[in-house]
Amino acid sequence: MTDLGPVAWPPAPISTERLVLRESEARDRAAFVELLASPDVHTYLGGPRPRAVLERELSEAPERWPGSFVVEEGGAMIGQILLRRAPEHHRPAAVGKVDLGYLFLPRAWGRGYAAEACAAALDWLDGVLPGEPVVLATQTANARSMRLAAKLGFTEVERFRAWDADQWLGLRSPVPPSG
Numbered sequence: 001m002t003d004l005g006p007v008a009w010p011p012a013p014i015s016t017e018r019l020v021l022r023e024s025e026a027r028d029r030a031a032f033v034e035l036l037a038s039p040d041v042h043t044y045l046g047g048p049r050p051r052a053v054l055e056r057e058l059s060e061a062p063e064r065w066p067g068s069f070v071v072e073e074g075g076a077m078i079g080q081i082l083l084r085r086a087p088e089h090h091r092p093a094a095v096g097k098v099d100l101g102y103l104f105l106p107r108a109w110g111r112g113y114a115a116e117a118c119a120a121a122l123d124w125l126d127g128v129l130p131g132e133p134v135v136l137a138t139q140t141a142n143a144r145s146m147r148l149a150a151k152l153g154f155t156e157v158e159r160f161r162a163w164d165a166d167q168w169l170g171l172r173s174p175v176p177p178s179g
Contacts, residue, residue: 003085004098007128009066016120019113021069021081024061028070031077031105032062040106044139046163071104071117078113079104081121086135091169093157094135098125100152100172101136109144115151122152122172131174140166 010023024032035041036058037051063070063080071079082101086094100122104114125132136154138145146168154170161167 004067004083004125005129007066011124011128014069014120014124016116018073019078019117019120020072021117021120021124022072024064024068024070024077026060028077029058029060029062032058032080035077035080035103035105038106041103044142044145044165045103069117069121071113073108073113077105078108079117081117083121083125083134091137091158091160093169093171094137097171098129098132098134099136100134114144114148118148118152133174134172136170136172138168138170140168 013020013022015021033051033054036054037048039048042048067083069081069083070077071081080103083098084101086097086099090099100118102114102118108114122134125134134154135157136149136152138149140146140159149168149170152172154172157169157171159166159168
């Protein structure tokens with residue numbers, strides 16, 4: 001049992017035209033350090049974590065928990081997709097729904113990888129939890145993330161202020177279970 005309910009974890013790797021979504025492995029550790037320490041990646045996420053702390057504290061296979069997918073392109077990690085239940089302290093409109101999050105290394109930006117990987121993760125979720133609503137939160141200043149949310153079919157539920165910035169919360173209506 002995971003915070004995604006009775007979903008077995010890890011799933012078989014998910015392949016798209018250019019990417020593979022899979023569980024993290026020890027070979028991904030350096031990419032996780034780069035991802036979590038990047039000031040560019042964390043511009044809208046409260047800032048990067050110190051590289052020295054990450055080097056010291058990250059486990060051999062970081063972020064290995066249900067709902068965390070490594071996004072791999074050409075055999076190398078380029079990002080991460082997160083699917084997890086929005087916690088009780090989250091916005092009321094989001095509580096209990098699956099929250100979609102994603103982080104990509106700057107070298108992967110502008111190539112459509114985030115849209116491809118998020119769409120694949122959402123398709124997988126629709127298959128294992130049919131009819132499940134999904135939320136996505138981002139800063140309104142993050143134009144790339146706002147465009148991605150629209151492309152993935154998220155519609156605005158509310159705007160709010162948090163962490164000294166304007167935030168946007170979107171909902172992707174559940175895909176009805178097929179017959």
